[in-house]
Amino acid sequence: MNYRNLLLVLCLVSGLVPVARAEVVISQYYEGTSFNKWLELSNTSDTAISLDGFVLTRWANAATEAWKQDGASPGGSDSLDGLSIPPNGSLLLGNTRAVVPAYAVADVSTNGTPNFNGDDSVVLYDTALGALGDTAAIVDALSFTDAGNEGANRSFYRISEGVGFDLLAGSTVLDYPQVWGVASNQEVDEAEAGDPFYLQSFSDSASESLSLSLSSSTIGEDSGAAQVDVTVTRTGSLLEDLTVTLSSGDDTEAMIATETGVILAGQASVTLLGAIDAVNDTIEDGDQEVVITATATGLSSGTVSLTVTDDNDTSPIAITEILADIPSGAPGDANGDGDTDSADDEFVEIVNKSGAPLDMSGWSLRDRSEERHLFPTGTVVPSGCAIVVFGGGSVDNLGGSAIFQTVSSIRLGLNNAGDTVSVYDAQGELVASVNYGSEGGNDQSLVRDPEISDGFTLHGGIGDGRLFSPGTRSDGSDFCPPLGELSFSLSAGAMNENGGSISALLRRTGDLSVPLDVVIVVTDETEALSDLGARGTFLVDESSLTITLNAVDDIAEDGTQIVELRAVAPGYTTASATFEVEDDGDGPFGDLVINEFLSDPPNPEGDANRDGTLDTSQDEFIELLNVSEDAFDLSDYEIHDGVGMRHVFPVGTLLAAGRAIVVFGGGSPVGGFGGSLVQTASSGLLGLNNSGDTILLKTPGGGSTLLEFEYDGSVLDESVSRSPDGSGAFVAHSQASGADGVLFSPGVTVDGNTFDGAVAIQFIRITDFDVDRENLEVLVEVEGLTPGDLYCFDVSLDLGRSSTWFPFELLTTDSGIEVSPGRHRFVIPDLFIADETAQYYRIRKP
Known part of the structure; x- marks a missing residue:
């Protein structure tokens, strides 16, 4: 009997393999690309079964096996109350954005459970048997491990009604070949009704209606x-x-x-x-x-x-446009602030159709859940004009006759799958209300077209195909006349990036008896800058304003770039003009290279940032190497992935020739890393997908791409590195020349040596250490401290394994006593000495 079988026998004897409730089982699992995730449940009995009390759960990443112990909490869940499965039938759950297989139709569309990766376990509970998270309530499960990624890009389907899981650490669905069959996603995509791995829904299997x-x-x-x-x-x-x-x-x-x-x-x-x-x-x-x-x-x-x-009620307003589902990337920047955000760019547009100015002070905007916005005092909407409420961000770049506001709460919270949008007056009376359903989740707004009394339609299907039009009609025209117009005339249509300039004359119409502030927008400031910055002002009786556009000489080989200049003021039509910035012959960028990256930290050896804690996000890293002969100033340069900006290098980031810089996803990196520069992602994570992604180095502001590498996710549980460093092709790190099987090497070469431009590492040595338990003090003598530098004195209960290092004292040479040349003594109070059986201390540079 092999070791695995012996363990299974022991577990059966000890009760670690639960007996599943045979009538309801997980019958199929499909983990595909992007959002294509499906779960099929089946009723194996001859009687219809209500799913009241059943909960389907997802257990992600490092917690993928936490369900094997009582009392844990899942990363995602779906209550199945109110649902049922017909006799010998099925129920199909799919991600809200799943589109493959084409024949599959979800009975339940949700991002709770079918939002898994190949290392996330799926567990079905019946709360009639115990509390959610208790092993006694488990009905069925597909078990995976964080390190194994056993469920990636494949489908598991039931071939028997037996129990297909246990509570052993490290056990997976692959240990039950007598219960689970395996099919490729292509086989499932091309399956026909009757195939054992055909995804079947309630309607496919219900014989009665x-x-x-x-x-x-x-x-x-x-x-x-x-x-x-x-x-x-x-x-x-x-x-x-x-x-x-x-x-x-x-x-x-x-x-x-x-x-x-x-x-x-x-x-x-x-x-x-x-x-x-x-x-x-x-x-x-x-x-x-x-x-x-x-x-x-x-x-x-x-x-x-x-x-x-309707009984011919009349309302002074009409809700005319709703954007709940933000298109991805730059096309989704509805509020025009330069940043696409799934919360900030949501909006609701309202038009005053009362025939007179409407004071909306104290009115409120609500969704199905709660009040989202209270219109501030002084909110008066002219007759026929629009007011737009965004979920957040800045609305300074939006002009025209409409009024723009951002929510007074945290967000608008518009649900993509359906919601209710209502407006109440200052007395709390309902004034207007609109319901929408799943049509709100199509990466575009719902808009009344062509008249504000018409029904809602998808914005992209009308007019010129634009996806939304906050503050204007669907064709971009104003609802009501503006206060005036802004317009540009340019002295030239093009300039060279090396020293070129263009004069832009901005004119205004309307009331000249008052000053007018305008927002000046240059869409690509890596190519040109306005001499007035982001704002300009028309003085009283002044009808024109001169702006000088100065070219920016970048280092990217980017050809001729088209740049737009805009001027925006509340109530005025927006001025717009375009010009070209011609490249001055820059060659391909070769000063830096992407030398190594880790997208999938291995478990348990993946603590790449050495902070004592394995974290699949924080231990990701990207290493850049300066292969030129000169220092390179990375100040304000950006690292992006396929989603967007992940890190902005702080001002003063100067990378010496031959030196490397490592950017970790997060945490508190500890150690010298071979004398390389070390930073953590300014956004809070690098977000490198295990299944494949793109890594980009961009110029300040993200205008031009200097370096770009796309990986396919075929290398897991170790980094991808150049072999040899700096010039070679990308390979799995353990296979790189000289790596000797090592899985990653942030800050050093693949063979563990320092890079040519590395800074010599300063060593700090604790020469004497004692604890005074009576006076609750730590006595320590240290060599190697640099006068004037700041050092952290940290404490942990277990070397950072589960109790993180806590910095509770800052040290300088001035705060200690120099007992001999270069050696300093410190007396550090620690009131917790008497409370703990053991503590560990360290000294480090912040």
Whole structure:
């Protein structure tokens, strides 16, 4: 008997292999590229099963095996309350952005559990058996390890109903080949119904269904209670009573007065008398279509539409545009602040259609959850004009006749999958409200077009294809006349980056009796700069302003660049002009190289930053090497990945010839790293994807790319390094010449030596150490301290393994006593000495 089988026998005897509740199992797992993640649950019995109390969970990264102990908490979860699985049928959960396989249709779209990578375990709990996180409540599981990445880019599907997991550390789904079959993602993508790895949904497997009919398909919103009788009819077996539940797709238009009914055994239908009440709102919302749904355990649901007609209420405003799902990259920068942000760039646009100026002071904007924005005192919207509320960021770069504000709370919080947007007046009365569903999650806004009284449509499908238009109509025109116009005229259309300049004359119309501040935007400041900076001012009676654009001589071989100049002022049309900056013949950038990077720190040897804690994000690193003969000033240069900016080098980052600089994802790097410069990502992480990503070095502001390397994720659990350093091709570090199997070498060559330009490492030596427990003091003598430099005195209970190093005293040579040349004595109070059985101390440079 081999070691693994012996362990399994011992675990069976000791109860470490739980007995799964056989009726409900995880029947398939699919981990594909991007957001293509799926989980299939199956009912192996001949009776429909309610999933009330069941919870599907995801356990990520270093916590991927934490579920094997009682009391742990998952990284993501999905409650399955209200769902069911038909006899011998299935339920399919998919990521909200999953698109492959093309035939798969999710019964539940969620980013809770189907948001895993290949090293994230998936566990199904039944809370009727115990608390969430208790091993007694586990029904089924797919077990993976953080180091093994066993679930990456493949599908596991059940080939038997046996138990396919245990609670052993290190055990995985691969230990149960008698339970789990393995298929490639391509096989699943091309599968046909009947194949064992075909992803099957509820509707694919349900043989019985419900249908609905209404006594009236149209009601007035002011018609009152008990307006509609609902008849629910079932197909299939009539042998048993069947409980059915009604729900309304919009409780603000039609409410369910009678939520449940019973189709008696032997009967095919039941009529619920007066089951629907009309809801009389006070807002102008037009006729609304409300979906009425009937559900029952194990049967496909039935739906029918009910029209609720408006009773001619009028509202002074109209909600005209909503952006919940921000397009990725630069196209998603809706607020124009130069930074695409999934929270800041959300917005709601409102138009005043009252026919007079509207004071919205004290009004509020809410979503389905809570109040998101309180309109400040003095918010007066002119007749026919728009006001736009963004989730955050800066709105200084937005002009035109509209008013722009940012939320008074933390965020707008608009859900991509559907939400309600409502406006209340200062007395708390509802003025306008809009509901939207999954159509809000299409990387563009929902907009009324062409008139503000029309229904909502996807913005990208109309006009010139733009994805949103905050503050303007969908074609970019203003809702109301502006206060004036701004316009540019340029002295030339092009200039050379080496010493070139262009004069831009900015003119304004409108009321000249007041000064006007304008925001000046040069879209690429790595190519040109305004002599006025970011703002300029028209003085009283001044109708023109001169701006000098000076070229910036960069070091990138970037050809001719097109740059846009804009001038923005509240209430004025925005001025815009473009010009070219011609390259002065720079050759390919070769001063620095990307020499090594670690995207997947190995477990358990992956503490690359040596801070005593393995962290799969903080221990990522990128190493740059100066291969030129001159020092290179990296001040304000940027490191990006495929998502965006990850690190900005601080001012004063001067990289000597032949020297390397290492940027870690985070943590507190400890040690000399061969005399190389060491920094941590200014954004808080490097975000290098295990499955592949792009690493870029960009000029200040991110305008030009100097270095770029795309990797495919084929190297895991070690770094990728040049072999030889500085000039060779990229290889797995352990295979590099001279690496001797070592998995990474931040700050030094692959064979562990220092780079040619490395700075000599200063050593600090503790020459004497004692603890005075009676006086709660630590006595230490140190050699090698540099006068005037600052040093940290740190403490840990276990050398940083689980108790992080805590810096509790700062030392200089002046704060100690020089007992002999170069040797200093320090007396450091530590009030916790008496409370701990052991403590560890260290001295380091900050």
